[in-house]
Amino acid sequence: MTTGFIGTGTITAAIIRGLAAAGWTDPIVVSPRNAELSAALAAEHGFVEVARDNQEVVDRSTLVFIAVRPQVFDEAMAPLSFGNAAAVASLVPTISLDRLREVTGPGPALSRAVPLPFVEQLTGPTPIYPPGAACVPLFEKLGRAIVVEQEAQMDVLLAASGTMGSFFLLQAAIVDWMAAQGLDPTLARLYAGELVSGLALSAQIRPNQSFETLMDEFSTRGGLNEQLRKSLEQAGLRQHVGEGLTALLHRVQQG
Ligand SMILES: NC(=O)c1ccc[n+]([C@@H]2O[C@H](COP(=O)([O-])OP(=O)(O)OC[C@H]3O[C@@H](n4cnc5c(N)ncnc54)[C@H](OP(=O)(O)O)[C@@H]3O)[C@@H](O)[C@H]2O)c1
Known part of the structure; x- marks a missing residue:
């Protein structure tokens, strides 16, 4: 063949x-x-x-x-x-x-x-x-x-693939912030890379667990993770991502 x-x-x-x-x-x-x-x-x-x-x-x-x-x-x-x-x-x-x-x-x-x-x-x-x-x-x-x-579902997945650059933006923000605190940039990047790959794996091996559950599990009540997550949610991160993806979907649908 x-x-x-x-x-x-x-x-x-x-x-x-x-x-x-x-x-x-x-x-x-x-x-x-x-x-x-x-x-x-x-x-x-x-x-x-x-x-x-x-x-x-x-x-x-x-x-x-x-x-x-x-x-x-x-x-x-x-x-x-x-x-x-x-x-x-x-x-x-x-x-x-x-x-x-x-x-x-x-x-x-x-x-x-x-x-x-x-x-x-x-x-x-x-x-x-x-x-x-x-x-x-x-x-x-x-x-x-x-x-x-359904063919229309290809457009949704295609729009979602438009998040790749933003994924690196988030990592860059974390690494740049660590470097600005004086941490060796190579070490900062190594840390951030291992952190995000470990988190991605944690979600992948538990496909039946909701992201809400994962967020709770990885955010101790009153701890550091809960503090940053809440501030990002209050700043409208989820809504902003949703609106951005809807704009990408319209663009994909228009060809
Ligand atoms: N890159 C990705 O990550 C990716 C992922 C999924 C889908 N795609 C899609 O896959 C397609 C190709 O993407 P790509 O990134 O591989 O593009 P690319 O690197 O520009 O490759 C396209 C190739 O097509 C050749 N070509 C141009 N006219 C041709 C013709 N008449 N007959 C045969 N070959 C011809 C070009 O040759 P010359 O250099 O000689 O002009 C070029 O090498 C696009 O539609 C893209 O949207 C890309």
Whole structure:
């Protein structure tokens, strides 16, 4: 079974390097653009081959990933014939399955997936629609496949992925504050990194525990954690995050 990629950029490289780390050996064929990166991936991994053009990727692959930027989607897809492709998975977040169907025709089974660059480290969530999509087993090797039953739910997950920068903002605020108190910045960063990864793990291993319970458990009554949490809540943190995410959702829905 051959897997193909049209658009050999950041996310294609992360997926292929992640698959290699997971022990993947099945053939992968990539489109020749970006020339430097596609050649590098073929040199790194014996199972990767660079196709002559995008049509060769489609013709040789059982599962074809579309991984071009939204601006070049129409131009890249227009000349292609998907007559014989079994499955096509789009990684282009703004392209609906209806739009994808217009370019592929009735033949292939279609899906959408939105991986994050840290699939290269075999971690992180990949939203996928619809259930049973051909790309699910591949993304299960690269972290956690989050399969949704309605296409609109992809937009909600996509909006939520817009919190990544803010996550680092919070960490930066903690580290910068510690450094401003005179702590060695390397030590401050090490402390904050271990703190947030331990907290993330604590929530992950107890999926049935509400965040309210976790907040209580990690905030001694009258203690330091309760004090800061209450002041952030009073300052409207929760509401601000909710409003910001709603704005992102509207943006995602508008395409
Ligand atoms: N990066 C992420 O974390 C991420 C995560 C999930 C989804 N995505 C989505 O995945 C898509 C690709 O993202 P990316 O970050 O990998 O972008 P990227 O690094 O810019 O890669 C896109 C590649 O497409 C190539 N390309 C342009 N026109 C082409 C054509 N007609 N035929 C074949 N290839 C063509 C470009 O080659 P040239 O350099 O030669 O122009 C470029 O190497 C986007 O829609 C993005 O929104 C990205």
